[in-house]
Amino acid sequence: MGGYCYGEAEPAEECGLCGGDAYAEFCDVGVGMVQISPYHCGDCGSSLSPLLPDGSYANGWVPPPTASERGARVTGYYITHVGHVIEMTFDEGHLEFDQRTGHTTSGRLYQGWVRITNLEGFAIDLPPAMSLKTRRSLAKIVKDIDTTQNWGVAYVMQSGSDRGQEMTRAQIMSVASRLPTEIPTTERVHAVETPPFKPF
C-alpha cells in the first residue's frame, strides 16, 4: 500500500498480465493521499496483491474468475505478451474487448498477443514475435481445444501474410517455435500508434 502527496498526479501501474493501465483508490487523510484498495486493471480485471479470504495478501497480479469458471461458453481467447489467457465469450468478443481497452486487434498482435476465435470457424492469428510464456500458453490452449473441444482444423494467419492456411496443432506449434521471442521496444511503441497491418 502506498500513497501520494497533494498536487501530484494519481499514480498508475502497468498490469502485469495484459499491460493495461491499473488504478487504485486513494483516500485523503489530511496530510496526503493514502491507498485504500489494490491496483485494479481496467482492461482484464486483474488486481495487484489483493487481500485473500485467509487474511493474507496475494503475491503479484491475480486475475478475476475466468468466463469458463463462471459457466459462460468460451468462443475465443486472447493470449497476452506475458502468456496470460483472456477468455472471450459471445457477450464479450474481441471487438468489444478492443473497444473497451482502446486497442486494435492488429495493434495487440504487434505487441505479441495471439488471437484465437471460433465464431465462423476456428481461426488463429499469430503475432510477428512471441514470448516463451505466450508460446507455452498457446501450446496448452491448442492442446486443450484439440483434445476436449470439437473446433476442427485451425485457419492460421501469420503476421505479414494476407492469406491464411489450415494447420494441425503440430504445424501451429512448429510455426510458433520459429518466431522471434522478443519484440524490439521501439517497434512496440510505434505499433500502438500506427499498426503496420490491415485491420481485420
Ligand SMILES: [Zn+2]
Ligand atoms: Zn490487465
